[in-house]
Amino acid sequence: MNLLDELNAYRDSGVYPMHMPGHKRNPQLTPLIDIYGIDLTEIDGFDSLHGAKGLLKNAMSKAAALYDSDNTYFLINGSTCGILSAVSSCVPRGGRVLMARNCHQSVYNALGIMQLDAVYIKPSQDAAFGINGSISPEEIRKALEEHEDIGLIIITSPTYEGVISHIESIAELAHERKIPLMVDEAHGAHLCFMPGLPASSIDAGADIVIHGMHKTLPSPTQTALLHVNGGLVDTEEIRYQLAVFQSSSPSYPLMAGLDYCVSLLSERGTELFERYVRRLHGFSQKMKSLSHLKILFKGRDEGGEHPHIYAFDPGKIVISAANTDITGERLKEILLEKYKIQVEMAAGSYVLAMTSIADTDEGFDRLASALIEIDSELSDRPTAEPVYCPVLERVMPIYRAQSEKAELVSFSQSAGRISGEYVYSYPPGIPLIVPGELISEDFIDAIEMMQKQSVSLTSTYGGMPTKIRVIEPA
Numbered sequence: 001m002n003l004l005d006e007l008n009a010y011r012d013s014g015v016y017p018m019h020m021p022g023h024k025r026n027p028q029l030t031p032l033i034d035i036y037g038i039d040l041t042e043i044d045g046f047d048s049l050h051g052a053k054g055l056l057k058n059a060m061s062k063a064a065a066l067y068d069s070d071n072t073y074f075l076i077n078g079s080t081c082g083i084l085s086a087v088s089s090c091v092p093r094g095g096r097v098l099m100a101r102n103c104h105q106s107v108y109n110a111l112g113i114m115q116l117d118a119v120y121i122k123p124s125q126d127a128a129f130g131i132n133g134s135i136s137p138e139e140i141r142k143a144l145e146e147h148e149d150i151g152l153i154i155i156t157s158p159t160y161e162g163v164i165s166h167i168e169s170i171a172e173l174a175h176e177r178k179i180p181l182m183v184d185e186a187h188g189a190h191l192c193f194m195p196g197l198p199a200s201s202i203d204a205g206a207d208i209v210i211h212g213m214h215k216t217l218p219s220p221t222q223t224a225l226l227h228v229n230g231g232l233v234d235t236e237e238i239r240y241q242l243a244v245f246q247s248s249s250p251s252y253p254l255m256a257g258l259d260y261c262v263s264l265l266s267e268r269g270t271e272l273f274e275r276y277v278r279r280l281h282g283f284s285q286k287m288k289s290l291s292h293l294k295i296l297f298k299g300r301d302e303g304g305e306h307p308h309i310y311a312f313d314p315g316k317i318v319i320s321a322a323n324t325d326i327t328g329e330r331l332k333e334i335l336l337e338k339y340k341i342q343v344e345m346a347a348g349s350y351v352l353a354m355t356s357i358a359d360t361d362e363g364f365d366r367l368a369s370a371l372i373e374i375d376s377e378l379s380d381r382p383t384a385e386p387v388y389c390p391v392l393e394r395v396m397p398i399y400r401a402q403s404e405k406a407e408l409v410s411f412s413q414s415a416g417r418i419s420g421e422y423v424y425s426y427p428p429g430i431p432l433i434v435p436g437e438l439i440s441e442d443f444i445d446a447i448e449m450m451q452k453q454s455v456s457l458t459s460t461y462g463g464m465p466t467k468i469r470v471i472e473p474a
């Protein structure tokens, strides 16, 4: 069987997708297109993404109007290329950024490419679910007072799990000092259509916002938007960097899928989101009967236990199996094997299911019934506390560590050495250690505990969990 046969067989297998992409392969919200029939290059009449003047310019203006943004650019290499382009546009080589430590790998890669130094803000922790909480504006204020040479502030909001930060306050702090704020809202392109949430990052004043359209909306994988607002960011430089980091042969089927999604939201957004919110509410009501599993901000979890979460995306279903006799990984397996539900990921004691306007009543019902049945078979059992990675001492910037001579050593024996590579849990692709940080005994213990809890770990050069690349002593 080739890849196409495998994909077709999987499509017909009846497994329900509680994961990205947000179109959920639902033909009712996606145009059924013959990919080869519309696969063109920049021929007459079809404009050119990197110098758009006609069809594509209009399509991007339509997206800008939908999101109430001054400038909006199509991305066809995912949010990744938007992040690389934005960081490269805003900060001169050798400059410094202030960033949340839970940013995606692509932000760190931008630092490496542009030889940037970073001041990190550690997100708060939600002890009840063992996930990152919001970024505190107070921490941003302190860091800005201590460091005068910040060229860009970078925050991820919402996180992969749906945790939203107070972007309005952070934008105010940034603008008092004329520093642009970039919000990686890759997981929140749908948030401005959901009632009852804080202002979207664009409305809250962020200068650059990245939307991963494929993650939570009915748009094809790799499609995303980059929005630029206010006067602090040079849009000509953004356009140049987009041409550097995006393909010179952008896919018309991808752009057509993205444009179709924008039209769908413009024309039917209100109706589709009302239906979605009703479904989420119905699901949450059903979850009130759970006795062992807990769902973040759903069912009996009213939010009182989450002082470090400023706001939360109700479209994310974070199911905690803490204090039960199963792990998150086992819950994920049961959902797939017994109920044919594929979730987005499992980590430690929880599972993350992603929903969107393209989910069906049948999909929500299947997940609700499965969780109620699984819950009825569980018993209480104290489980290990969630493991948090310690903050590591940074000895040198990423780019310097990446250019030093390195050697591969046993991970368990690596305390006191400087890492020459990234180690991250994937998903979500947030580094636990970055090149240039000092490996500590605490870090080794934390990673070993994570492994015991079946967190999937990986490293730049693939040697983890047993080997790690470290810098050779001078």
Ligand SMILES: Cc1ncc(COP(=O)(O)O)c(C=O)c1O
Residues within 6 Å of the ligand: 077, 078, 079, 080, 081, 104, 106, 156, 159, 160, 184, 186, 187, 212, 222, 224, 428, 429
């Ligand atoms: C927070 C965040 N930002 C950016 C990205 C990169 O997005 P893409 O895969 O569309 O390039 C991801 C990917 O999962 C992500 O989780």
